[in-house]
Amino acid sequence: MVDEAEQLKQVYDEIAISGDERTTACDFNLRDLEIAYGQEYIRDGDIVLDAGCGPGVAIRAYAKSRSIKAHAIDYSANMIALAKKLTSEQAPELKIDFQCASVMSLPFGDATFDVVTTHRCLMALLDWDLQQKALLEINRVLKPGGMYVMMEGTVDGLDRLNFFRRKFDLAEIEADGRDRLFTKKFDEKELLSFVHPHYELIRTQRFGMYYFITRIVHPLLAAPEAPKYDSRINEIAKQIAKVVPDFESIGHLVGFALRKRAT
Numbered sequence: 438m439v440d441e442a443e444q445l446k447q448v449y450d451e452i453a454i455s456g457d458e459r460t461t462a463c464d465f466n467l468r469d470l471e472i473a474y475g476q477e478y479i480r481d482g483d484i485v486l487d488a489g490c491g492p493g494v495a496i497r498a499y500a501k502s503r504s505i506k507a508h509a510i511d512y513s514a515n516m517i518a519l520a521k522k523l524t525s526e527q528a529p530e531l532k533i534d535f536q537c538a539s540v541m542s543l544p545f546g547d548a549t550f551d552v553v554t555t556h557r558c559l560m561a562l563l564d565w566d567l568q569q570k571a572l573l574e575i576n577r578v579l580k581p582g583g584m585y586v587m588m589e590g591t592v593d594g595l596d597r598l599n600f601f602r603r604k605f606d607l608a609e610i611e612a613d614g615r616d617r618l619f620t621k622k623f624d625e626k627e628l629l630s631f632v633h634p635h636y637e638l639i640r641t642q643r644f645g646m647y648y649f650i651t652r653i654v655h656p657l658l659a660a661p662e663a664p665k666y667d668s669r670i671n672e673i674a675k676q677i678a679k680v681v682p683d684f685e686s687i688g689h690l691v692g693f694a695l696r697k698r699a700t
Contacts, residue, residue, distance in 0.1 A: 441619050442563050462494070463666050466675040467647060467690065468556070471588045472498045473679070474642050474692045475554045478584045479503050483551035486510070488540045488575065489558025493520030493533065499554075500531045507531070508545075510538040540571045545578045553579055554586045557690075560620040568621070569631060576635045579697040585636060587693040590622035595689035598648055607656055610689075622689055636695035646681050648688030650674035 462468040472495050479485055481504040487496040490509035500507040511517050514537045521535050538544045540558055553575050562568045575585055592612055599609040612622055629638060651674050655664045665671075 466671045470644055470675060470678055471556055475586045476502055478586050478694055479552050485552045486550045487554045489555050490520055491516050492523055495556050496533055497524060497528055500533055507533040509533060510536050512539045541574055543574050543578050547577055548580045549578045550583055551580055552584045556588045560590050563619055563621045572632060576697055581697055581699045583697045585695040587695060590620060590689040591625045591691050592622045593625045594691055598652060598687040601653055601687060605653060605657060632695060636697055639696050640694040642692035643683045643686050644678060644690055645684035645687045647674050647678035649684045
């Protein structure tokens with residue numbers, strides 16, 4: 438039997454070798470919206486960790502926009518090497534501590550960070566028990582009152598998106614991501630029930646307008662051709678979503694702003 442977790446790790450290792458920072462998040466316009474959301478919770482002077490940093494796109498953006506002490510980890514050594522290379526090429530003035538490590542065993546002391554962010558990191562843990570372990574580990578390294586900005590996929594948002602796609606005879610998007618990368622998306626009720634003793638939910642950010650335009654309108658306009666992430670309409674969708682972020686709560690990526698409880 439194929440070990441899917443190991444297979445996924447190999448895929449990320451291979452992606453890193455390509456040197457393309459968009460490969461881990463092909464929908465780079467959506468990633469820009471995620472980063473803008475994360476920036477809302479980062480202040481000058483904060484100590485910030487981006488867990489599962491990939492090629493380092495988000496942590497570079499955070500370090501450019503705020504005066505922070507920036508740290509980033511990824512379980513792929515190849516990704517860390519790429520993140521360091523791209524940082525030295527694109528923003529040599531930035532001081533970012535990149536380390537190869539697992540989000541389930543962070544190499545930092547208790548109560549180290551003011552903010553921790555993840556962008557689709559916990560989705561790559563293909564077991565709910567492992568995801569719970571990661572959530573607790575992130576809680577451990579956060580200071581009391583610190584923020585965990587969690588940008589991960591949920592089955593709830595995907596189900597709502599697929600409901601509308603069916604209405605327009607568009608194929609459903611599979612929850613496990615097997616068309617490209619294995620993922621385990623969260624059940625929102627289960628997730629929020631688990632984190633409640635440890636975190637206070639401050640805000641839930643959905644990107645429904647962006648999803649509606651790019652996953653329903655765009656495919657209908659492009660048919661019979663496949664929609665492309667670098668299409669002009671996706672850029673327009675990003676601009677619209679900055680003003681009107683949500684539509685019917687559709688789309689699997691959700692941003693949860695979670696504050697660590699003091700006790």
